[in-house]
Amino acid sequence: MWSIAFLKLPFVASKGREEEEDQECTLIENETTATLMRVLPLWAKVTLLVSILLNISFFAAAFLRHSSTKRDPSQLLYSPAQDAVQYEIKKFHRGFGQDKTIYQGDPSPELDAEWKSLYDSMGIIRLTRSQAASLPNKTYPYIGDDGYYIGELAVFHQLHCLNAMRISLAQNHYRTVFDPSDFDPVEGSYGRDHISHCLDALREAIMCASDISVITWKWNNKAQRALGHGDIVHSCRNFEKIHDWSSDHRAAVEFEAGVYVEDELSDPSD
Numbered sequence: 001m002w003s004i005a006f007l008k009l010p011f012v013a014s015k016g017r018e019e020e021e022d023q024e025c026t027l028i029e030n031e032t033t034a035t036l037m038r039v040l041p042l043w044a045k046v047t048l049l050v051s052i053l054l055n056i057s058f059f060a061a062a063f064l065r066h067s068s069t070k071r072d073p074s075q076l077l078y079s080p081a082q083d084a085v086q087y088e089i090k091k092f093h094r095g096f097g098q099d100k101t102i103y104q105g106d107p108s109p110e111l112d113a114e115w116k117s118l119y120d121s122m123g124i125i126r127l128t129r130s131q132a133a134s135l136p137n138k139t140y141p142y143i144g145d146d147g148y149y150i151g152e153l154a155v156f157h158q159l160h161c162l163n164a165m166r167i168s169l170a171q172n173h174y175r176t177v178f179d180p181s182d183f184d185p186v187e188g189s190y191g192r193d194h195i196s197h198c199l200d201a202l203r204e205a206i207m208c209a210s211d212i213s214v215i216t217w218k219w220n221n222k223a224q225r226a227l228g229h230g231d232i233v234h235s236c237r238n239f240e241k242i243h244d245w246s247s248d249h250r251a252a253v254e255f256e257a258g259v260y261v262e263d264e265l266s267d268p269s270d
């Protein structure tokens with residue numbers, strides 16, 4: 001588009017030479033670019049060249065701007081999953097009556113499986129050396145998977161923690177399903193100390209994300225009062241995309257936690 005406009009410019013500008021103009025216009029329509037370059041006065045060639053250069057730099061600048069703003073502005077620190085972030089609008093559920101989710105209800109193997117599928121099997125991922133080198137915190141190398149490093153996206157640790165809290169709330173049932181040592185107050189996955197750690201990890205995560213969607217109120221005839229409603233629309237990160245990304249970067253081998261290696265990308269031991 002721009003080039004057509006600029007090609008026409010010299011002819012529009014040469015007022016008072018109408019005959020010549022007509023001839024030149026016919027030339028443009030019929031002849032090749034080479035002929036055009038021959039008939040153009042020097043100043044027009046210079047204008048054309050400058051306009052081409054300006055256009056190239058404009059598009060280059062627009063492209064660079066686009067690719068640098070692609071990064072999620074809410075992400076101040078590098079994450080290897082930053083390109084998997086997509087935003088979407090999601091309606092939350094009331095969690096009462098008819099509007100419950102598959103993650104609610106009494107303990108059952110089906111319920112346990114739904115919860116596990118949120119974070120299990122893609123929790124631990126392997127990072128390339130350059131991804132590990134870009135992390136704001138250092139991490140440990142995989143032993144036996146040369147050149148890779150161990151990581152986990154925080155959302156999956158948070159989901160694991162929430163599930164542990166859910167299980168500890170239904171201890172009467174799960175004590176009959178799991179090993180009693182899992183409920184040891186100090187060492188157990190569902191014991192006091194781990195649940196306290198999980199509860200506070202979720203407090204930090206919730207405050208870190210600080211969802212600013214507005215919960216609304218509606219008149220309720222039965223209660224004869226206005227009640228708050230959580231089933232409103234929220235601006236969310238697409239969980240499936242993050243889940244898929246993590247799944248695609250799943251660790252190929254179990255990491256060896258019991259072998260010490262010195263590595264330049266790792267912090268010294270505690």
Ligand SMILES: *[C@@H]1O[C@H](CO)[C@@H](O)[C@H](O)[C@H]1NC(C)=O
Binds near residue numbers: 137138
């Ligand atoms: C991660 O980095 C922060 C800031 O440098 C530091 O305070 C923190 O101790 C690091 N965490 C670990 C586990 O190394």
